[in-house]
Amino acid sequence: MEILTYTFFITFLAMTFRMATPVLLGTLGEAFAERSGILNLGIEGIMLVGASIGFMVTYFMGSLWLGIFTAAFMGLLMGLLMAFLSVTLGAQQHVAGLGITFLGTGLSFFLYRLFVAPEGGVPPTIVPFRPVEIPGLSGIPVLGPTIFTQPVLVYLALILVPIVGFIFYRTTLGLNLTAVGQNPKAADTAGINVFRIRYLCLLIAGALAGIAGAWFSMAQSSQFLPGMTMGRGWVCVALVIFANWSPYRILGGALLFGGIDALQTTFAALGVAFPYRILQMLPYIFTIVILVAVARRATYPAALLQPYRREG
C-alpha cells in the first residue's frame, strides 16, 4: 500500500510536467504576441498544424528532430500570416486569429488525410520521443524521476521559462516589445519599429505553438488524430491572462493545469469510481475559474487589440 501511494505520487508528478509542456510552450509564445499588443487566437490551429506536419515529416523521413523543426517552421509561417493580417492589414484580431485557427485545423486534417491516412484506414504510428534521463540528476529522489526523466521537449519548455524571463525583463528587445504593447506611439517615436517587433513576436508565438502541437503527436502519443489538441490552444489564451503576461507565473499556471489534467488521467487509470468523462471536464472548468478569478485585476498590455497606423 505504501509503495503504491509513492508510485502514484511520482507518476502523477511526472505526468503533470508532461501534460503541462504543450500548454507551457504555447502560453510562452502567446505571451510574446500579447505583450506586443496582438491577441493571437490562431494558436489552436497552429498547434494542429504542428501536430500534423511534424508527425508527417517524422513518418516519412524517420527523424523526430526534423519533424520538430518542420513543425516549428510551419508554425512560424502561420505566425507570419497572422502578422500580415493583423499588423500590416490591421484586420480585426479576433477575426484574423479565428481565420488562422480554421485554416490550421482544416489544413492539418486535409494534408494528413491526403498524405498519410486516407479515410477508413488504421492510423499509422511513429516512434515518439522517449523520456531521456539526465545523467546524475535523474538519480535524485522524487525530483529525479519527475523532472529529470522526461522527453526532451519537457526540458526545452522548462529551459525556455527563464530564457523568456530574461528576454522580457533584461534585454532591449523585451523593453521594446513591452513598450510596443503599452504605447506603440511612444515606441515608434523612440525609433522602435513597431511593425517589425510585432512580426517578430508573432513568428516566435507561431514557432512555439507549432512545437507545442508537435508534442501531442510526437511525444504524448505516437499518432496524429484530427483535433487532438482538444482545445489546449484556448487554454493557453486563458493562462496568459492568468499569469499576467509573466513567464514565471506562466510556468505556475501551466503546472496547475497540467496537474488537474494529470489528476483526471491518473484517476481514470486507477479505476477510481468516478465517471471519467466528468473528470475530463475538470481541466476546462478549472481554466474558466482561474480566468474569472483574475480577469478583473489583470493589467492588460494597454494597446492590445489596437492595430497601429502611422500617418504621413
Place this chain on the structure above:
Amino acid sequence: MRFPKLKVEKRPLPDLKTKILWPVLSILIALGIGAILIAAAGVDPLTGYYHLFSGALGDVHAISETLWRFTPLLLTGTAVALAFRCKFWNIGAEGQMLIGATVATFFGVSFIGTPSWLLIPLVIISGFLAGALWAVIPAILKAKFKADEVVTTLLGNWIILYFVGYLVEGPWRDPTSLWPESPAIAATAVFPRLVSGYRVHIGFIIAIFFAILFFIVLRKTVWGSQIKAVGANPRAADFMGIKVTRVLITVAILSGGIAGIAGVNELCGTHLHMKGLGFFGGTGELSWGYGYAGVFIAMLGGLSAIGVPVAAFFMAVMIQGSRAMYRATGVPSPFFYAMEGIILVCLLLGIFLTYYRIRRVKG
C-alpha cells in the same frame, strides 16, 4: 531581415462596385488555391470542381441534400453573426447547440406518446432556453468579471462535449445499441419532412424564420440599433444612454437560443438519438461541428443578415460537394475544411483591399 517598405494608404470611400469586386475576387483566388490542393491529390482541378458543384447542386436529390446541410449552418451562422455584431465573440455555438440537443433529447425521450403539436414546440423551446442559458453564463462572466468570452465560450464547448459523452455513455445509454447513444426520441418529436423522399425537414423553415428575424431585428428595431451601436463603440453607446450590459445579455440569450435550436434541429430532424464523442458524423468527428462552422459563416457573411444565408449556402455546397468529390475522385473530404480557412484569409485580404491600397515606398 529587410522587409520591403510598404505603405498603406486609405482609399477614398469605396462605392458599391468596389465593395463587391474585391470579395468576389478573393473568393475566386481562394478557389484557385483550392485547385492547388486538388492537384496535390493527383486530381485534375477542373474535374474535381466539376464533381464538387454537380455533387452539391446537380439534381433535385443533391439540392435537397444541400438544403438539408444548409439548415443547421444557417442557424448557427445567424446565431454567431448576431453575437459578433455587438462584439460578443460567441465561439460557443457548438456547445450551445449540444446542450440544446441534450435537453431536447430529455423531453423527446421522456414524453413518448405526447402529440406532435405539443411535443415539437416543447422540444424547440427547451432547446432554445438551454442554449440561451449556456451563452448567458459567459456573457455574465464578461459583464461582471471582464472574463474574455472567447475563452469562456470555447472552453464551455469542451465541458458540454464531455458531459454529453458522460450521459450518452452512462445513464442515458441505449442498451440496445452498438455504440454510445441515447434511445430514440419519440416518433412524435421527429421533425416532419417537407417533401417525402427527401431529407429536408421543417428545420429548414425554422432556420429561414430566424434568418429573417435577424434581418428584421437589425434593420427595423430599437434593439437592433442598440446592438449596432454597442458593437461599434461601447463607450459611446453607454454615453448615449444605451444599457450596454442589457444589450449584451439579451444578445447572448437570442444567440445561444438559436444555436440551441440548431442542436434540436440535428436531433429531431436527422439523428433521432443523442450521440457521443466520436460518433457524431460517422467519420470519428468529435462533434457535429456546425457550431464552429457557424463562426466561419458569420465572418464570411460579413455579419450581415443577407451575407450570412449566402455564406451558409456556399458552405453547404462546399461540404456536400467535397464529399461528392471524394467519392468520385478520392480528394480527401476535409477539403472543405481547409477551404474554409483559405477563403477566410483571402476574404480578409479582399476586404482590406476594398478600403486600403498597398504601395511600395521608394527609399
Place this chain on the structure above:
Amino acid sequence: MKRSPVVIKMVRITKKFPGVIANDKINFEVRKGEIHALLGENGAGKTTLMNILYGLYRPDAGEIYIRGKKVTIKSPNDAISHKVGMIHQHFTLVPPFTVTQNIILGLKFPKGVLKIGRAEKRVAELSEKYGLKVEPRAQVWQLSVGEQQRVEILKALYRGAETLILDEPTSVLTPGEVRDLFKTLRSLAKAGASIVFISHKLDEVIEISDRITVLRDGKFVATKKTSTTDKGELARLMVKREVIFRLKKPKAKLGKPALEIKKVSALSDRKLPALKEVSLSVREGEILGVAGVAGNGQRELAEVIASIRKATEGKVIVKGKDMTNRPPSEIVEAGVGRIPEDRLDMGLITDLSVKENLVLETLRDFSDKAVLFFPEGVFLNHSAIDKYADKLISEFRVITPSREVPSKTLSGGNLQRLILARVLARNPKILVASEPTRGLDVGATEYIRRKLLEQKTRGAAILLISEDLEEILTLSDRIAVMYEGKIMGIVPARKAKIEKIGLMMAGTPLSKIGR
C-alpha cells in the same frame, strides 16, 4: 554682434495630405543658442513642419540642411542621429515604465542586454546638470504633468540632442510650471542648445523667444526678431483678418439655479480622488465657465454630471430633482444636453451613419409603444428618423453628402456640428459643454460659440469647461477655477484678473489671494 551659425535650415518644404496642403514651400532656419518660436493658429502647419524635421513625416518636396550638410531624415532615429530631439504635445511615455526605462527606450545596448544601473546614474547626472528634477526609479504614471515633461526633455538630452523642438509645451502646465520651463529653456540655450518653441500663445512667445516665425494656412508668413515686433503685429500676421471676433455677450437675465452640484466627490480611472467635494450651481440664462489646466478634474466633473462616472459622494440636482448617479438616458430625458470632450470616442459612433448618430440618444422618440421586455419600444419609425435627420442637417448646416454616410467621413468641424445638432435640437434646459471648440478652425469655433450664446439667451443654464482661457473669458458670466479636484474660487467674469485666475489654476484658493 556676431550672429551665431545656422544649425537647421529647411528649404521650400511642402507636405500634402488628402484635401489639404499642410506645408506649402516653407522656409525655416534655426541658429545655435537661440530660442526660435514657431507661431500660428491651430492648423497653420507648425507641428507638421517639425514632424518632418523629426522624421515622422516625409516631405513631398523641399530640402533640409543640418550644420550646412544636406540630410534626408527618414525616421526619428535619423533625426536623433543629427542631434535633433522633439517633445510632443501629447507625451510619448509608457506609463507603467520607470523614468529611466522610458528614457532608454529605443536605445541600443551591447549584446542587447539592458544596463539599468548605469542608465539610472546617467539620468541622475543629466537631471542635476540641467536642473530637471526627477527620480530615476519613479513610475511615470505617478508623476505630475510638469515632471513628465521633464522626463521627455531628458529623453532628448540623454540622446545628445542639441536642437530641441517643443510642441505646445505649456498647454498642460500651470503658470508656475511654465515659469520653471522657461528657466530651463534659457539655461539650455545658454549652454548652446537651439530650441524651437511651437505655440499659438502670443504672450509666451514674446516672453521666451529670440526670434519668431509665423505660419498661416500652411504658408510661411514672416520671421521677426522678437525685440522688434509686438502682439498686434504678430496677431495680424497670424490671422490676417482684422477681426478678432468680438462676440457680443448678451446681458445675463438670470433665473433659478437649474443645475446644482453639491459636494460631489469621485474617483479617477486610476481609483485616485479626482473630485473632492465640488460644489457649483448654474442658473438659467448664465454661462458658468470652468477654467483650469487639463487634468485637474474637469473631465471627471463633466462625466459625473453626464452620468457616466459614479459620484461617490454628494448630489447632482437637475431642476430641483436629485439625479445623482441616474442612468444616462434619464439625464438626457431630464433636459440635460451633453457635449463631451471626446468627440470621436464618446460623442459619436463614427462607424454609424450621420442619421443614426443624430437619434441614438433618443431612440424612444422614434419608436412605437413600449412592450414587455422592450421599454424603449420595438420598431423604429424610419421615415420619422429620416425627416428629423434632414431637418437637423440643414438647420445646423452640417456638410455631408447624405444622412446615410458613416459619420467618420465628416471633418472635425462638421462632427462637432453634428453633436451640437443632436444636443441642441432638443432645446435642453441645461448644457454641459466640454472643450467644445478644441481643434476646430476659426469659422467653426465662431459658429459654436455663437450657438452657445444663443442658448444662453434662450434661458439655458450652461456649464462650459475649457482649457482655453480666452474662450472662458469670452463666453462666461462667472468663472470657476479647478485645481486638483477642488474649486479654488468662483469670480464674476467682468472682474476677473488674469493673475488671480492664474494663481487659482496653480493651486492658491481665492480666499488666500490678496486684492
